[in-house]
Amino acid sequence: MDDSSTLTARQLRYNLGERRLITDVSLSIASGEMVAIIGPNGAGKSTLLRLLTGYLAADCGECRLQGQLLEQWQPQQLAKVRAVMRQHSELAFPFTVEEVVAMGRSPHSGRDAKRAIHQVMEQTDCASLAQRDYRQLSGGEQQRVQLARVLVQLWQPQPAPSWLFLDEPTSALDLYHQQHTLRLLRSLTHQQPLAVCCVLHDLNLAALYADRILLMHQGRLVASGTPQQVLQTDILTRWYQADLGVTTHPETALPQVFLRQ
Amino acid sequence: MRCRTSPRLAIGSLLILLTILTLGAANLGALTLSFRTLWQAPLSDASWHIWLNIRLPRVLLAVVIGCALAVSGAVMQGLFRNPLADPSLLGISSGGALFVALVIVMPLALPPLIALYSHMLAAFLGSLLVSILIYGISRSGHGSLSRLLLAGIAINALCMAAIGVLSYLSSDQQLRQFSLWMMGSLSQSQWPTLVVSASLILPAALLTLLQARRLNLLQLGDEEAHYLGVNVQRAKLQLLLLSALLIGAAVAMSGVIGFIGLVVPHLVRMRLGGDHRWLLPASALGGACLLLVSDTLARTLVAPAEMPVGLMTSLIGGPYFLWLVMRQRESTGG
Numbered sequence: 001m002d003d004s005s006t007l008t009a010r011q012l013r014y015n016l017g018e019r020r021l022i023t024d025v026s027l028s029i030a031s032g033e034m035v036a037i038i039g040p041n042g043a044g045k046s047t048l049l050r051l052l053t054g055y056l057a058a059d060c061g062e063c064r065l066q067g068q069l070l071e072q073w074q075p076q077q078l079a080k081v082r083a084v085m086r087q088h089s090e091l092a093f094p095f096t097v098e099e100v101v102a103m104g105r106s107p108h109s110g111r112d113a114k115r116a117i118h119q120v121m122e123q124t125d126c127a128s129l130a131q132r133d134y135r136q137l138s139g140g141e142q143q144r145v146q147l148a149r150v151l152v153q154l155w156q157p158q159p160a161p162s163w164l165f166l167d168e169p170t171s172a173l174d175l176y177h178q179q180h181t182l183r184l185l186r187s188l189t190h191q192q193p194l195a196v197c198c199v200l201h202d203l204n205l206a207a208l209y210a211d212r213i214l215l216m217h218q219g220r221l222v223a224s225g226t227p228q229q230v231l232q233t234d235i236l237t238r239w240y241q242a243d244l245g246v247t248t249h250p251e252t253a254l255p256q257v258f259l260r261q
Numbered sequence: 262m263r264c265r266t267s268p269r270l271a272i273g274s275l276l277i278l279l280t281i282l283t284l285g286a287a288n289l290g291a292l293t294l295s296f297r298t299l300w301q302a303p304l305s306d307a308s309w310h311i312w313l314n315i316r317l318p319r320v321l322l323a324v325v326i327g328c329a330l331a332v333s334g335a336v337m338q339g340l341f342r343n344p345l346a347d348p349s350l351l352g353i354s355s356g357g358a359l360f361v362a363l364v365i366v367m368p369l370a371l372p373p374l375i376a377l378y379s380h381m382l383a384a385f386l387g388s389l390l391v392s393i394l395i396y397g398i399s400r401s402g403h404g405s406l407s408r409l410l411l412a413g414i415a416i417n418a419l420c421m422a423a424i425g426v427l428s429y430l431s432s433d434q435q436l437r438q439f440s441l442w443m444m445g446s447l448s449q450s451q452w453p454t455l456v457v458s459a460s461l462i463l464p465a466a467l468l469t470l471l472q473a474r475r476l477n478l479l480q481l482g483d484e485e486a487h488y489l490g491v492n493v494q495r496a497k498l499q500l501l502l503l504s505a506l507l508i509g510a511a512v513a514m515s516g517v518i519g520f521i522g523l524v525v526p527h528l529v530r531m532r533l534g535g536d537h538r539w540l541l542p543a544s545a546l547g548g549a550c551l552l553l554v555s556d557t558l559a560r561t562l563v564a565p566a567e568m569p570v571g572l573m574t575s576l577i578g579g580p581y582f583l584w585l586v587m588r589q590r591e592s593t594g595g
Contacts (some may be wrong), residue, residue, distance in 0.1 A: 055487055079490030091480055092342040093535030103478055107490045149481075153489065 003067035005031040005161040005193060012051050013060035021047045022058070023219045031161040031193040034186055036206035038199075038230075039216035040240050045199045046167055048216065052197065053084050053165050066161065079107035083150035084165045089142070091134050097145050098130040104152035116155035123184060124148040125177070139172035147181060151188075159192045166198035170205065178202075182209040203257045207231055208249070215239060231255040266532045268539035275546035279324070282550055286320045286557040287312065319450040322458065323556040323570075324549040326447065326511045327521060329462040331548020332469055333507040334522020335529075335540055336500055337392075339476045341399055341409065344530075345585065347523035348508045351409065352416030353391045354519070357505075357512035358443065359420040360387030362427045365439055377457045377513075385509030391416055392501045442516045446569045447556050454514060461510040466545055469503045473537040476500065480535065518571045520578020521548050527585065551577075 007029045014022040021044050029035050029052075037045050050056040052063060054070040063070045065082065083104070091100070101121060105113045121127045126148045129141060137145065147169060154162040164185075170178040185196045186209045200206045206213055206227065213230040215223040217239045223230045233246045236257065243260045330348075337346045337353070348354045360383035398412045428439055441448070475496045478486040483493050511518065525547040526540060533539045555573040562568065 053488065055484060075487075075492060076490040079488065082488070084485075084488040086482075086484060089482055089485060091535070092344060093339075093480060093530060095480065095535045099534070099536060100481075103481060103489070106474065106478055 003064075005066065007052065007063070007065050007163055007195065009052060009061065009063045011061035012048070012058045012063065014047060014051055014056060014058050021219050022051060024061075025051075025219075025221045026061075027214060027221065027224070029163065029195050029197050031163070031195045032189055033211045034189045034196045034198075034209060035212045035214060036198055036200045036210035037214045037216060038201075038203060038206055042218075043216040044219040045216050047219075049084070049165050049167055049197070049199060053082060054078065055084075065163070076107050079153065080156075081154070081160070081162045082165070083153040083162070084167075085146050085150045085169055086167050087171060088139075089146050095134050096130065097126060097132050097134055097137070100134050100145055101126065101148045101152055104149035105155075107153065112155070112157055116152050120148050120151045120155060124151065125180060140174060140177055143169060143172050144177065144181070154194065161193040161195075163195045163197070166196070168199050168201060171201065178205060185209070203231060203236070207254045207256060208252070227254055231257060265534055268533050268536075268543070271529075271533055272539070272543055272546065275543060275550065279546055279550050279553070282553050282557075283320055283324060286323070286553055287316050289557055289561055314452070315450075318452050318455045319447055319556070320553065322447050322450040322455050322514070323553045325455070325459050325462050326515050326518070327548040327550070327552025328466060328545040329458075329507040329511040329548075330518060330521040330552065331525040331544040332466050332541055333504040333511070334548075335526035335537070335544045336469060336476070336504040336507075337522070338526055339479065339537060340396070340497060340500055340504070342480060343409065344527055345410065345523070347520070348388070348504070349517055349519035349522065350417075350582075351391070351395050351413035352420060353388045353395065353505070353508055354512050354517045355417050355420035355424075356391030357384035357388035357509045358517050359423050359427075360384055361442075361513050362424045362439065365435055365442075366427045366431045377454060380513040381457065381461055381510050383509075384513035385506050388509040388512065389502065389505035391420075392505050396497075396501060446567075446571070447515050448560075448567060449514075458510050458514045462507060465503050465506045465510070469500070469507070470538075470541050472496065472500055472503070473541050476537040476541075477535075516569075516571060518552070518574055520574045520582065521552055523585075524578050524581050525551055 009028070010026050012022055012025045013020070025048060037048065039045050047056070051058050054063070054073070057071060065073065065078070070078070098117070098121075101117055102113065105116060118127075121130065124144050124147050126144055129137065129145065134142065134145060147166075150164060150166075154164060156162070166185075169185075170181055173181060182205060185198070188194050189196050189211075200210075210227060212225065213223075213227055214221055215230055215235070222239055223235055231246055232255075233244070236242070236244055236246070244257055245260060246255050246257055248254070249256045334347050337348055337351070338344055340346070361380050364379055364383045394416070395409065395412060399409050424443070428436055431439060475486075475491055478489050478491050479493070479496065481489070486496075487493050508522075526544045529540055529543045529547055533543055552570070552574070555577065556570045559570040559573045560567045
């Protein structure tokens with residue numbers, strides 16, 4: 001695979017004291033694809049995300065972005081090609097939505113800031129919130145603003161490979177905005193050399209929008225592949241321990257998971 | 262959203278206000294010196310001497326100290342991501358005071374100017390130690406507000422007790438020097454003291470302004486700031502150092518003056534929002550104005566006597582703080 005547009009992790013291992021949080025995870029994410037990480041609670045999804053983004057350093061193994069080890073990247077350069085959105089971000093002080101989004105531009109020079117901010121706020125449906133106080137928004141609105149912030153961080157005048165990591169970006173969104181956000185992310189990965197890697201709890205959303213699904217369980221990567229390959233009744237029942245079934249989406253032939261009563 | 266004032270306009274108005282207040286305060290006092298009398302009197306006159314060597318340095322010292330107090334308050338609140346984090350409430354000022362007390366009680370035979378810097382150094386070390394301690398506590402306890410304030414109360418009590426022990430041990434002359442300074446007063450202002458404090462406070466305040474953008478990014482959270490390319494540990498350490506330097510210099514010069522660092526940034530945020538690129542300079546100017554007004558009141562209300570300015574700022578700040586605490590409870594749903 002082409003080194004210049006992939007993120008490759010090899011044999012990642014991470015311990016917290018005696019506890020093994022991540023064990024021997026290897027994977028690669030190429031720009032232009034959308035990858036969903038799924039798994040039961042406590043599977044180590046967020047920890048894996050932190051290793052892949054360079055926030056935590058693995059005890060063993062290595063993580064390379066565009067062929068270069070993550071820890072060798074200049075922080076500022078890394079921030080131009082890799083952005084991360086976490087589940088909640090709270091602010092203690094009055095910032096407007098526009099100010100919060102503009103903070104995403106800080107790794108770059110100010111040249112294209114206005115254009116980038118304007119364009120991204122339109123894309124993410126945040127333009128009407130621009131002058132509101134971030135703290136007074138609902139949880140879902142805050143998530144949209146944070147999405148705008150990370151997209152502004154990766155905005156380039158000329159398309160260049162970039163990586164976007166999201167930890168449950170749809171957890172507080174209503175149906176309309178869940179669909180809107182995931183459609184947006186999917187279309188961005190198709191229009192630009194952008195790779196999206198997101199932790200999703202909703203398996204049906206993962207099935208509809210991800211090109212590839214990684215299933216984690218107790219710190220290990222136990223299954224990976226296309227939605228059809230991973231979302232199978234026996235695999236899911238085994239790792240989630242839930243009484244469930246898998247059917248086919250009536251319009252797309254993609255798998256859809258349902259719980260039994 | 263409530264209407265905000267244009268930051269440039271606000272800073273411009275504050276500058277004008279500060280200039281007017283400075284000129285006004287320089288004329289007020291036990292002896293009223295109008296510009297007309299100064300203009301008419303020849304240079305050798307005693308009123309010139311009072312104005313130039315007593316009034317002016319005092320007024321300028323109030324400006325410089327007020328600026329230091331407000332900026333360090335704004336930085337602390339930004340670092341702790343908490344509008345109630347004030348150097349005097351968290352015990353950072355009393356940490357500085359304790360170390361200055363130690364230097365006063367154990368006087369080393371130093372030339373006066375160096376002795377002054379040694380007070381500053383001691384106050385800086387004391388403030389820094391408490392800052393780091395409080396910061397460690399806030400990190401280990403998920404930064405909960407009550408924990409932070411309780412730690413502040415404990416540290417305040419400890420430092421005050423230690424200062425009490427020191428004053429018990431000190432000689433009469435030391436005791437006098439001590440109690441004058443502890444009450445929070447600008448009455449020791451002369452040109453050398455002004456120059457010494459300004460030489461520390463102004464560069465530190467300017468360096469703090471350069472960190473404003475990073476302080477903004479830290480508001481998103483440590484992890485978010487990291488992802489935006491900020492070296493979080495280094496940025497926080499630099500900000501703690503600068504803030505301790507500012508508060509240390511202020512404490513060494515004028516004792517513990519409370520509430521400026523709490524009230525001023527809060528008022529500025531209500532008008533200008535949380536952006537530290539505007540908040541820090543506006544707080545500096547606002548703090549200078551507020552301390553100047555408080556000090557002028559303190560030395561004119563009961564003239565020819567003088568009340569400690571720390572008392573004055575507490576009279577203004579105490580009720581305001583109570584109101585802030587009560588409002589905070591309402592907004593979090595009790």
